[in-house]
Amino acid sequence: MNTFDFKNYLAAGGVDQQLTETQVHEEINIIFEEFLNDSINENIIEDKTQLEESAIGLITGGLLSAPKLLALLGKLVKKIAKLFGKDTSEEGVAAKIEKAGENLEKKYIKLLMKAIKLTGLAKKVWTKEDGSIDQDELHDTAEVVFAVILAVAAISATGGAISAFKDGSALFGALETGLTGIKGAEIAGILGKVGSKLAA
Numbered sequence: 001m002n003t004f005d006f007k008n009y010l011a012a013g014g015v016d017q018q019l020t021e022t023q024v025h026e027e028i029n030i031i032f033e034e035f036l037n038d039s040i041n042e043n044i045i046e047d048k049t050q051l052e053e054s055a056i057g058l059i060t061g062g063l064l065s066a067p068k069l070l071a072l073l074g075k076l077v078k079k080i081a082k083l084f085g086k087d088t089s090e091e092g093v094a095a096k097i098e099k100a101g102e103n104l105e106k107k108y109i110k111l112l113m114k115a116i117k118l119t120g121l122a123k124k125v126w127t128k129e130d131g132s133i134d135q136d137e138l139h140d141t142a143e144v145v146f147a148v149i150l151a152v153a154a155i156s157a158t159g160g161a162i163s164a165f166k167d168g169s170a171l172f173g174a175l176e177t178g179l180t181g182i183k184g185a186e187i188a189g190i191l192g193k194v195g196s197k198l199a200a
Contacts (some may be wrong), residue, residue, distance in 0.1 A: 021083060025107070028079045032111040035072045036118060043120050056186050058122040059144055063194045069119050073145070074198050077152045080104070084157035093154045094174035101178020105146055112142040121145070140181060147175050147182045148190050152198045162195035 063070055083100070084093050116122070117138065126138035154171050155162055165171060165188070172184030 024079050024082050028076060028108065029111075031072065031075045031079065032108070032115065035068075036111070036114055038068075055122060055125045055141065056144070056189055058125055059141065060190050060193050062119075062121040063145075063190075064197075066119055066121065069115065069121060070194070070197055072115060073149055073152075074200065076108075076149050077156060077198050080149060080153035081156040084154060088158050090154075090158050090160070090170050093157050094170040097150060097154060097171070097174040098178045101150065101175065104150070105143065105179055109139065109142050109146060112146055113138050116142055116145065143179060143182060144186065144190070147179050147187050148194070148198070150179075151175060151187050151191055152195050155195070156199055162191055162199055165191065 063073070083104075084096050116126075117133070122141050125141050126134050128134050151165070151171060152162065154174075155165055167185040167188040169184075172187060175182055175187055176184055
């Protein structure tokens with residue numbers, strides 16, 4: 001028995017939606033490529049007062065002092081927001097993050113790690129005492145930044161204000177479920193300081 005419902009398929013976006021997602025992914029890859037190949041990328045110099053801060057504090061401080069990196073993340077936010085489709089309720093977007101968060105992370109985390117390494121964002125977190133790179137810590141740093149990108153993209157897709165989202169919302173719950181090792185409170189903390197700059 002054939003259970004394919006053509007009307008529902010078209011209502012959900014049909015082929016156009018699939019093409020749009022492919023185009024968005026292609027555009028995201030181009031954004032990363034342009035950033036990583038830019039010969040005048042900034043290098044974040046950590047303030048001595050930041051050296052004893054938590055990883056979240058270092059990430060926040062680094063983002064605030066890196067206009068080019070913020071611009072990269074802002075472009076990614078705008079593209080990823082398009083992937084959330086027509087359901088702009090917080091619950092609808094949260095469900096999409098739970099479903100697609102891990103796949104999106106797998107697709108882009110390595111590129112984000114390269115961008116973080118290139119700029120030196122939160123370098124104290126992912127550099128060992130001997131100066132070598134701790135790949136696990138670099139991955140964790142990229143994962144936190146990616147969660148912030150997803151959160152801002154999701155809030156943009158719902159039409160909500162960054163300041164209205166608090167730890168404990170459906171959105172932060174979805175981020176905790178869809179990504180590994182990220183706490184909603186951490187994301188909410190970074191969003192409070194840099195979210196509006198990424199959504200601009």
